[in-house]
Amino acid sequence: MVAAGAALVSLAPLVYLIVRTGSAGWESVWEVLVRPRTLQLSLASLGLAAAVAGTCIGVGVPLAWLLTRTQLPGGRWWLVVAALPLAVPSYVAAYTWLAAFPSISGFVPAWAVLSLVSLPYVVLPAAAVLRQVDPAYDEVARTLGDGPVRSFHRTTAPLLWPAAAAGGLLCALYALSDFGAVSLLRYDTFTRVIFTSYRAAFDRTSAAVLSLVLVALALLFVGLERAVRSRHHQWRVGGGTARQPQRIALGRWRWPALAAVVSLFGVAVGFPALMLVRLTLQSRQADLDPGQWIAATVNTVQAAGIGAIIALLLALPIGVLAARYRDRIARTVESSAFVSHALPGVVVGLSLVYLALALVPRLYQTLLMLGFAYAVLFLANAIGSIRSATAQVSHTLEEVARSLGDTAPAAWARITARLSSPGILAGALLVLVTAMKELPATLMLRPTGFETLATEMWTFTSVGSFSQAAPFAAGLVVLAAVPAFLLARLAGARA
Secondary structure: OHHHHHHHHHOHHHHHHHHHHHHOOHHHHHHHHOOHHHHHHHHHHHHHHHHHHHHHHHHHHHHHHHHHHEOOOOOOHHHHHHHHHHHOOHHHHHHHHHHHOOOOOOHHHHHHHHHHHHOHHHHHHHHHHHHHOOHHHHHHHHHOOOOHHHHHHHHHHHHHHHHHHHHHHHHHHHHHHOOHHHHHOOOOOHHHHHHHHHHHHOOHHHHHHHHHHHHHHHHHHHHHHHHHHHOOOOOOOOOOOOOOOOOEOOHHHHHHHHHHHHHHHHHHHHHHHHHHHHHHHHHOOOOOOHHHHHHHHHHHHHHHHHHHHHHHHHHHHHHHHHHHOOOHHHHHHHHHHHHHHHOOHHHHHHHHHHHHHHHOHHHOOOHHHHHHHHHHHHHHHHHHHHHHHHHOOOHHHHHHHHHOOOOHHHHHHHHHHHHOHHHHHHHHHHHHHHHHHOOHHHHHHOOOOOOOHHHHHHHHHHOOOHHHHHHHHHHHHHHHHHHHHHHHHHHHHHO
């Protein structure tokens, strides 16, 4: 019951959007749906999401193979570099490119920026699969007469596709939900128009209907990913432990391959980093208020910390239920909580604005409401980590504790919570690092006068003050890197 209640709470924004749209009357809803502008936004959003997902899969899978299966100079360090774009928010990357080339705008820059920052979502899981696949499959196919390409297609590719599709789904959802990069690069998608409707005209009906269309587009990508995943199954024949595959010598392709990898990560990470350093140095010659920067940093940590705590409280019962039971009720509760992950930040922010004004006006523009928005947006991140950690603790230990007189909550706290604490902490850190970078929900729900690093950067960038925005952007990247580093250390310790 507690888990079902937590899942229901996380669905509150979506439920309210449906109720709000229905109360507006079908004539009003139909009027918004059949506008040529709605069709144009649908095609623009779908096209951008599909292009980003396709690019990340097309580049990410060969890159993962290059980093894990070949003798590329640099070895495993390149996998560490491959994770670095995650620490760069899309709007920070767009801001650095705009600072260097102020005239760029439209689809191509938005597609390129979002593809570069989303690439780790495909590279990391694909690399993990490639490092675990038993080379015996490929060897058996080769003994039966297959060439290297055909054997890879018949043995490794079916194991690789689920991870690549899951990564592509994350890239598509990221592109659909992105607000900062498309706004800075002046490319109209649903998120930008919904935010404009809310801030400029306060058009509740139009914004709510467009939000539901955006959710439908997100669910379309979720359905596509599930269809792809269902066509490929993982299997293992025989016992024993899989051997580590031998790395392939690249021969005369060694240095061209290295040059390609260096160029790719140089554009994805090196260029934004250099631009931030350059602009930060320039900002020292301008009027920079250190107190403003410190206050924004403290506010960022405070708001993201509250979001991480609320997400942890909601995710704990759901994650434990999903780890201990696999019946229909448990799957329904877990899936309900994951629906919120498909909601873009601008949609969650908009629905919570309406929800707070209609039900509890005192919560509007409070830190508690902002933290709840973060929890709804990133709840799935915490659930996955808690579920995996709890599943590794034998249920028998809890049964022994209960046979000795402990109640169920006490047995869980004494046994399972202690043994799975690294996974629970990892879930909280994952929410913390993603909440620090969230922009549209923060813009809509933050208390009056409460500025974070993201909102300060956004304010200066929107008026063309790139030098003044640089310290806030650099601070955001460095601050987000701290929990990301702790998360990597925690994962290493767990391994």
